[in-house]
Structure formats: structure tokens, C-alpha cells
Amino acid sequence: MKFHPSEELLVGYASGDLNPALTVVVGTHIDMCPRCRSVAEDIQNHMATRELHQSAPLAEPDLNSMLEHIMASESPIVRSAKVHEQVSLEGKVFKVPRSLGRHVDRLGPWSHMPGGLWRAPLELDADSRMNLIYMQENASLPEHTHRGSEATLVLNGVFNDEHDEYRDGDFIFLDEHKHHSPQTTDEDCLTLAYLDAPLQFTSGLARLLNPFSSLFFR
Numbered sequence: 001m002k003f004h005p006s007e008e009l010l011v012g013y014a015s016g017d018l019n020p021a022l023t024v025v026v027g028t029h030i031d032m033c034p035r036c037r038s039v040a041e042d043i044q045n046h047m048a049t050r051e052l053h054q055s056a057p058l059a060e061p062d063l064n065s066m067l068e069h070i071m072a073s074e075s076p077i078v079r080s081a082k083v084h085e086q087v088s089l090e091g092k093v094f095k096v097p098r099s100l101g102r103h104v105d106r107l108g109p110w111s112h113m114p115g116g117l118w119r120a121p122l123e124l125d126a127d128s129r130m131n132l133i134y135m136q137e138n139a140s141l142p143e144h145t146h147r148g149s150e151a152t153l154v155l156n157g158v159f160n161d162e163h164d165e166y167r168d169g170d171f172i173f174l175d176e177h178k179h180h181s182p183q184t185t186d187e188d189c190l191t192l193a194y195l196d197a198p199l200q201f202t203s204g205l206a207r208l209l210n211p212f213s214s215l216f217f218r
């Protein structure tokens with residue numbers, strides 16, 4: 001694992017400030033990454049300590065309710081009762097970490113797209129745009145940029161773009177200025193992808209595929 005969420009995102013996660021979709025993407029990385037888990041715990045401990053100190057001048061700080069408040073703010077998402085351990089597609093079964101597993105109930109149907117891709121939407125609330133994206137061997141997603149940012153987490157397998165190669169647990173965050181063309185070679189890849197604005201395809205014929213972006217963005 002080479003790529004991790006920025007410290008800013010980890011702070012946002014630990015303080016419950018990320019939107020529901022990013023909370024799931026960052027939380028799923030943390031499930032897979034002992035290093036970021038320990039950083040997030042440090043941040044949470046630090047915030048809890050600071051909150052206690054700031055409240056110290058009060059006559060009788062109600063420690064229990066403060067702690068409850070901190071714990072409750074961990075995630076703004078209503079959790080469903082069942083935590084799934086896997087998702088399946090075309091007869092293949094993929095294990096999923098807990099942070100994602102508790103939302104698998106909301107996973108929509110898989111749709112098959114050109115280029116060896118499958119996509120299933122994960123709707124957490126009206127504003128989130130998140131998909132599981134499966135790329136079979138030798139698949140490619142046309143070069144694109146985004147009007148907002150894109151966070152991609154590799155759940156299983158390997159893909160690459162013109163910048164690097166990404167494997168299980170790698171977290172890639174791209175802002176609107178970054179272009180990339182994800183592809184797979186001889187291994188397939190399952191990713192969790194979050195977009196905060198539609199994809200814009202930038203290269204040659206792929207421009208004709210721009211309606212395709214609405215498949216990802218919804």
C-alpha cells in the first residue's frame with residue numbers, strides 16, 4: 001500500500017466533518033490500513049483531550065455527555081443493521097471491509113459498460129455519488145478530468161494510470177486539475193469511487209462518450 005488519505009482528510013474523518021460518501025471511502029481505507037488507523041485514533045484522542053481542557057473552567061464538566069458527543073459525531077450516516085462481508089459480480093466474490101460492508105444493503109444493480117467495466121451505485125443520501133467499479137483484465141476507462149474531485153480506493157486487484165500503479169488499499173485523491181486514464185492489464189480490479197462532479201472525458205473519441213459520465217455520476 002503506497003497511497004494514503006491526506007492528513008487533512010484524516011482530520012476531517014476523525015472529527016466527523018466529511019460528507020457521508022467520503023466518510024465511507026476514507027473509513028474503508030482505514031479498515032485496510034493500520035498506519036492510517038493509528039493516525040486517526042491519535043487525532044481523535046487529541047481532539048478529546050483538547051475538548052476536555054477547553055471545558056475545564058466550567059464548574060462541573062459532564063465528561064460522559066462530552067464523550068458521547070464525540071463518539072456520536074464519528075459518522076453522520078445512519079447505519080443499517082446488517083454488515084455484509086462480501087459483494088459478488090459475475091460469479092466472483094469479493095470481501096469488503098466493515099466500513100463498506102455496513103452499506104452493502106444500499107448497493108444498486110450492476111450495469112455493464114463499454115471497455116470491460118461494470119458499475120454499481122451506492123446511494124448513501126441524496127447528495128452522494130459513489131460507485132463500486134469493477135474493471136476486468138485489459139479494461140480501460142477513457143482519459144478524463146473532473147469538475148470536482150475524485151477519490152478512488154482499490155478494494156481488490158490492481159490498476160494503473162499514467163502516474164503509477166495502485167493495489168489493495170491504495171487511496172487516490174484527484175482534484176479537478178488532474179487528468180488520468182485508469183486501466184488494467186492482466187489482473188482485474190474492484191474499486192470504490194467517489195465523485196463530487198461529473199467526469200469530463202478529454203481525449204479524442206472519448207469526448208463522444210461524455211454522456212457515459214452520467215452513468216458514473218448519479
Ligand SMILES: [Zn+2]
Pocket residue numbers: 003004005029033035036037
Ligand atoms: Zn493509510
